[in-house]
Amino acid sequence: xxxxxxxxxxxxxxxxxxxxxxxxxxxxxxxxxxxxxxxxxxxxxxxxxxxxxxxxxxxxxxxxxxxxxxxxxxxxxxxxxxxxxxxxxxxxxxxxxxxxxxxxxxxxxxxxxxxxxxxxxxxxxxxxxxxxxxxxxxxxxxxxxxxxxxxxxxxxxxxxxxxxxxxxxxxxxxxxxxxxxxxxxxxxxxxxxxxxxxxxxxxxxxxxxxxxxxxxxxxxxxxxxxxxxxxxxxxxxxxxxxxxxxxxxxxxxxxxxxxxxxxxxxxxxxxxxxxxxxxxxxxxxxxxxxxxxxxxxxxxxx
Amino acid sequence: xxxxxxxxxxxxxxxxxxxxxxxxxxxxxxxxxxxxxxxxxxxxxxxxxxxxxxxxxxxxxxxxxxxxxxxxxxxxxxxxxxxxxxxxxxxxxxxxxxxxxxxxxxxxxxxxxxxxxxxxxxxxxxxxxxxxxxxxxxxxxxxxxxxxxxxxxxxxxxxxxxxxxxxxxxxxxxxxxxxxxxxxxxxxxxxxxxxxxxxxxxxxxxxxxxxxxxxxxxxxxxxxxxxxxxxxxxxxxxxxxxxxxxxxxxxxxxxxxxxxxxxxxxxxxxxxxxxxxxxxxxxxxxxxxxxxxxxxxxxxxxxxxxxxxxxxxxxxxxxxxxxxxxxxxxxxxxxxxxxxxxxxxxxxxxxxxxxxxxxxxxxxxxxxxxxxxxxxxxxxxxxxxxxxxxxxxxxxxxxxxxxxxxxxxxxxxxxxxxxxxxxxxxxxxxxxxxxxxxxxxxxxxxxxxxxxxxxxxxxxxxxxxxxxxxxxxxxxxxxxxxxxxxxxxxxxxxxxxxxxxxxxxxxxxxxxxxxxxxxxxxxxxxxxxx
Numbered sequence: 001x002x003x004x005x006x007x008x009x010x011x012x013x014x015x016x017x018x019x020x021x022x023x024x025x026x027x028x029x030x031x032x033x034x035x036x037x038x039x040x041x042x043x044x045x046x047x048x049x050x051x052x053x054x055x056x057x058x059x060x061x062x063x064x065x066x067x068x069x070x071x072x073x074x075x076x077x078x079x080x081x082x083x084x085x086x087x088x089x090x091x092x093x094x095x096x097x098x099x100x101x102x103x104x105x106x107x108x109x110x111x112x113x114x115x116x117x118x119x120x121x122x123x124x125x126x127x128x129x130x131x132x133x134x135x136x137x138x139x140x141x142x143x144x145x146x147x148x149x150x151x152x153x154x155x156x157x158x159x160x161x162x163x164x165x166x167x168x169x170x171x172x173x174x175x176x177x178x179x180x181x182x183x184x185x186x187x188x189x190x191x192x193x194x195x196x197x198x199x200x201x202x203x204x205x206x207x208x209x210x211x212x213x214x215x216x217x218x219x220x221x222x223x224x225x226x227x228x229x230x231x232x233x234x235x236x237x238x239x240x241x242x243x244x245x246x247x248x249x250x251x252x253x254x255x256x257x258x259x260x261x262x263x264x265x266x267x268x269x270x271x272x273x274x275x276x277x278x279x280x281x282x283x284x285x286x287x288x289x290x291x292x293x294x295x296x297x298x299x300x301x302x
Numbered sequence: 303x304x305x306x307x308x309x310x311x312x313x314x315x316x317x318x319x320x321x322x323x324x325x326x327x328x329x330x331x332x333x334x335x336x337x338x339x340x341x342x343x344x345x346x347x348x349x350x351x352x353x354x355x356x357x358x359x360x361x362x363x364x365x366x367x368x369x370x371x372x373x374x375x376x377x378x379x380x381x382x383x384x385x386x387x388x389x390x391x392x393x394x395x396x397x398x399x400x401x402x403x404x405x406x407x408x409x410x411x412x413x414x415x416x417x418x419x420x421x422x423x424x425x426x427x428x429x430x431x432x433x434x435x436x437x438x439x440x441x442x443x444x445x446x447x448x449x450x451x452x453x454x455x456x457x458x459x460x461x462x463x464x465x466x467x468x469x470x471x472x473x474x475x476x477x478x479x480x481x482x483x484x485x486x487x488x489x490x491x492x493x494x495x496x497x498x499x500x501x502x503x504x505x506x507x508x509x510x511x512x513x514x515x516x517x518x519x520x521x522x523x524x525x526x527x528x529x530x531x532x533x534x535x536x537x538x539x540x541x542x543x544x545x546x547x548x549x550x551x552x553x554x555x556x557x558x559x560x561x562x563x564x565x566x567x568x569x570x571x572x573x574x575x576x577x578x579x580x581x582x583x584x585x586x587x588x589x590x591x592x593x594x595x596x597x598x599x600x601x602x603x604x605x606x607x608x609x610x611x612x613x614x615x616x617x618x619x620x621x622x623x624x625x626x627x628x629x630x631x632x633x634x635x636x637x638x639x640x641x642x643x644x645x646x647x648x649x650x651x652x653x654x655x656x657x658x659x660x661x662x663x664x665x666x667x668x669x670x671x672x673x674x675x676x677x678x679x680x681x682x683x684x685x686x687x688x689x690x691x692x693x694x695x696x697x698x699x700x701x702x703x704x705x706x707x708x709x710x711x712x713x714x715x716x717x718x719x720x721x722x723x724x725x726x727x728x729x730x731x732x733x734x735x736x737x738x739x740x741x742x743x744x745x746x747x748x749x750x751x752x753x754x755x756x757x758x759x760x761x762x763x764x765x766x767x768x769x770x771x772x773x774x775x776x777x778x779x780x781x782x783x784x785x786x787x788x789x790x791x792x793x794x795x796x797x798x799x800x801x802x803x804x805x806x807x808x809x810x811x812x813x814x815x816x817x818x819x820x821x822x823x824x825x826x827x828x829x830x831x832x
Contacts, residue, residue: 004688055663102366102652106512109656113509123663125508127656132364143787150779158772192722195784195792199729199799202780206773210740213769241743244689245736248682252732255678256725261670263356263663264725271729 006243011236015283016228016291022284026173033180042182045190046126048140050097050133052109055090055124056116062088068116075111085262090123102129140194147198148175151205159212162293167208170286174204174277181273187266196267200274203249207242207282214238215287231287239283246279306816314812318703321710323347328713351712354720356791357668359661360503361511365476367496368650372468373404373461375649380442380454381406383426393419396450404456411450420446423454465496468648473498478644479514497654508658510637516651518606519641521558523589525551526600526612539602541609543629548609550602555592560585564642566635569627575635576627579642586622594618603628605638657790671724678728679705686735690742691831696817697738700809704734707805708798717801720794730802736773737810741766749830758830759822763815770811778803 046053056063065082068091072080081094095112098104105127113122128136151171155164178200182189215234222230253275256268327335328350339348355362381399384406388395393415399408410416427442441460445453473490480488480502489501505511527536527549538547564579581589593601593615602612603626610628630638659667682701686694708727712719745762753761781803784796 057662102654106516106653106656121660121662122658123660125656125658127653129652129654132655139787143783146787147780147783150783151776154776154779191788191792192795195722195788195795198780198784199777202777203733205776206736209772209776210769213772237747238743240746241739244739244743245733248685248735248739249729249732251681251685252678252728255674255681256728258674259670259677260674260725260728261667261721263667263670263721267722267725 005240006247011239012232013236013239014232015235016232016288018284019288019291022280023288026177026281026285029180030173030176033176033183036180036183040183040186042179042189043186045188045193046094046128046133047190048133048137050105050128050130052093052095052105052112052128053124053126054093054095054109054112054122056093056120057091057123058089058120059118063091063120065091068093071112071115074115075108077108077112097130097133102131105129136191140191143194143198144175147201151201154205158209159216162290163212163216165293166286166289167205167212169289170208170281171201171204173281173285174200174274177277178270178274181270185269187269190266192264192267193270196270196274199271200278203274204278204281207246207278208286210238210242211235211282211287215290227291231290235283235287242279242282246275249275306819310812311816314808314816317707317808318813321703321707324710324713325351325706328709347713349713349716351709352716352718353664353668354718354723354791354794355501355503355657355664356659356721357664357671357719357724358503359505359659359664360501361505361508362655362657362790363500363512363515363653364493364655365472365498365500365515365651366654367465367468367472367498367648368652369461369465369496371649372465373456376456376461376464377401377404377406380426380456384408384423384454387422387426388419391415391419391422404461405453407451407453409450410452413450416446416450416452420444420452423452426454462495469496469498471648472651475645475647476500476515479640480511482640482644483511483514498651504661505658506661508656510633512653512656514637514640516653517637517641518647518650519558519644520606520646521561521642522554522604523556523592524554524602524604525592525596526602527551528599537607539604539607539609541612542605543611548602548612550604550609555601556581556585556589558642558646560588561642564639566632566639567625569625572627574627575630575632576625577630577635577639577642578623578625579639580623583622586620589624590618590620590622594620667721671721671728675724675728675731678731682731682735686738690738692821693738693742693814693818693831696814696821697735697742697810699817700738700813701731701734703813704802704805704809705731707809708801711801711805712798715797717797718794719798720791722791723794723798726795726798727802730799730806733777734802734806734810737766737770737806738814740770740773741811741814745830755822755827755830759818763811767811770807774803774807 056068058064063084065084068082069080071093072078072095077098078096080096082091083094084091093112095108098108109125109127152168155167158164159167175197178197181187182193187193211234214237215231218230218234218237222233225233250272253268253272257265257272260268324347327338327348330338332350335348335350342348378401381401384399388408388410393410394412396409396411399406410419424444427440427444439457439459441457441463443455443457445455447453469492473492476498477488477490480490480500485502485505487503489499491499493499500515502511531549531551535552536549537552539550541548560582562580562582564577567576567578568574569576597615597617600612600614603610610626613627626638679701683698686697686701688694690697705727708730711717741762744766745758748758748761749755778800781796781800785793785800788796
């Protein structure tokens with residue numbers, strides 16, 4: 001039986017040569033990510049910014065977006081963001097954090113609710129007060145920091161320093177680009193985005209570990225081979241696996257983006273981006289670093 | 303490669319069977335499940351998967367007890383205690399008893415007076431619960447100046463202890479209130495030092511819930527002040543049924559805590575919704591005495607510092623029961639009687655976070671999640687099949703068991719399945735085959751290097767194993783961190799991701815290995831199909 005595969009067997013592609021393209025490309029992308037992050041910031045959802053999110057469905061006909069937007073002026077609530085989605089009957093209404101603490105948020109919701117309750121069904125109400133959002137920012141930041149620290153500890157125990165450094169750089173690269181992705185696409189950044197980022201860190205490390213494990217194996221096997229060739233050999237060996245796994249994961253994520261509903265769409269999109277970046281970096285970012293770090297010494301000593 | 307210990311095969315089979323067994327109840331309709339729960343012995347698992355509020359719809363409210371309110375009433379109580387003790391000891395005050403922040407201060411010029419009163423005041427500071435051997439810091443600190451100034455400061459420990467008790471009391475009151483709404487399985491629990499989490503699944507009208515939870519419901523019966531009364535003894539209070547303020551005496555005749563029952567009803571003459579209540583013995587007596595002494599004067603029914611109504615006392619009310627009218631709607635009368643029955647909150651509550659999902663959206667999310675899972679499953683299934691042929695079927699079988707095991711794990715742990723949790727499961731569908739891919743690719747490589755079928759299989763499994771453990775443990779660490787940091791939906795994601803990683807090792811490694819061993823033993827193939 002002939003089976004189908006994306007990567008041909010016995011591939012001997014010179015990945016290391018491509019670092020002259022991939023490094024400037026990644027550097028550019030990283031710089032764009034940082035600049036966009038600094039210039040535009042992230043589009044924080046109410047989890048982190050506080051405020052109110054209402055998801056409403058018109059009881060008959062379509063949602064009147066102008067009326068919904070007008071609620072802001074009518075009740076002096078500041079800017080009210082309204083977004084239609086799905087059918088035209090559905091819309092989300094986002095009210096900014098109101099000055100005046102927790103009670104003010106509830107008062108705002110109450111006023112809006114009373115004004116439109118006869119025309120709309122409330123499918124979701126989320127109100128996050130100023131203190132809770134502050135705490136969520138803290139725990140979200142703590143989560144990202146903790147995950148980075150545990151990655152560092154793991155790699156420190158697991159690898160010689162050259163490999164560990166390569167893995168750290170690749171993981172940071174993926175993290176940076178994912179943040180840039182959120183900044184550029186203006187996807188809402190909320191608690192589930194933190195979940196996406198932590199999962200991407202895990203995935204990125206997963207890809208990296210598979211490649212590095214093979215490089216370490218090859219290093220001991222082919223002691224005479226120049227480093228770039230040896231790395232190319234390793235990458236070609238794991239390539240079909242890397243492509244295979246990324247494809248199945250992407251297939252699952254595409255299903256989530258298309259059919260998983262709007263509530264987790266930003267999560268699914270970020271994850272998709274993360275899988276692609278993680279695969280790319282494990283091949284084009286992580287491995288070439290070893291050429292510069294003189295990984296051979298480590299193999300000889302180890 | 304080909305040999306497996308019997309116990310190993312048996313335990314993998316048993317795990318799969320138990321898992322299937324565990325998820326069966328979740329697939330049955332709810333009424334059949336509850337019938338099963340009654341009919342079957344206790345050890346038979348009949349629990350269904352717990353759905354998060356984002357899937358079944360419901361309200362999630364995080365409430366915070368107002369600590370400054372607690373402190374204020376604590377300081378006021380302290381002042382009352384001080385006044386009582388000084389009076390009992392006949393200690394002469396110069397000036398009044400002042401309150402400043404968390405300090406109660408007063409001046410007793412005579413040394414002799416101070417000597418009598420101070421030991422009693424110090425006794426206030428004995429921590430409660432010391433009799434049980436619990437040593438806690440004293441709630442008050444007493445400073446005495448040589449000029450007779452005494453300052454009693456509420457310590458941090460004192461405030462914390464009082465807040466802790468207020469939260470306990472709040473939880474009790476809230477539970478009674480939520481139960482009175484007739485909802486199923488509400489979850490009410492303490493969160494942190496001063497917060498209470500209330501989760502009510504399947505609730506349609508969260509507005510009523512918010513009203514019922516957020517009201518302090520401090521009921522007082524006080525006399526309406528005479529026009530000539532000294533302003534120091536009178537509070538000017540708002541009225542609920544008409545604009546303008548009304549002067550009410552500061553002295554409280556009877557309080558809501560002396561009520562034993564309250565029921566919504568209709569006034570016999572006007573047909574207007576009212577609340578009928580009954581006092582306990584002490585309350586009945588006091589109310590009887592007060593009304594006897596004030597026939598002809600109006601008294602005020604005060605709820606949370608607002609006058610609901612101010613009826614005139616036509617005759618002494620000594621029967622121990624009465625009626626509150628206040629131009630209520632039927633729902634208001636219902637709510638008020640629930641609040642009065644459940645008792646007042648010890649301090650103000652504010653809603654610091656609310657997440658309410660309507661049942662419609664919850665159902666939509668379940669449908670969306672299912673659809674995504676089916677599509678993902680089919681895509682991955684086919685992809686494995688066309689890439690690895692017969693081995694792909696083995697991986698797909700393992701994948702199916704893997705998904706069953708995740709759900710079984712959720713049932714077993716009674717962990718909550720949320721929408722991000724479903725996303726996590728869909729994601730593991732994609733990632734679970736990673737282990738199989740690692741193994742199969744390794745086998746192919748070994749075969750291409752010229753090894754025989756058996757050695758290639760053996761080497762593939764053995765060499766890939768270390769990498770599988772490595773790569774899965776990185777994901778597992780991410781899941782663990784998420785679990786401890788996240789709450790609600792995100793925690794659901796962490797749980798299904800973590801479970802998925804654990805079960806993948808069983809299914810993708812051990813189970814496929816057994817299947818391939820079996821396949822080899824029966825066919826003795828000379829060539830690998832991949």
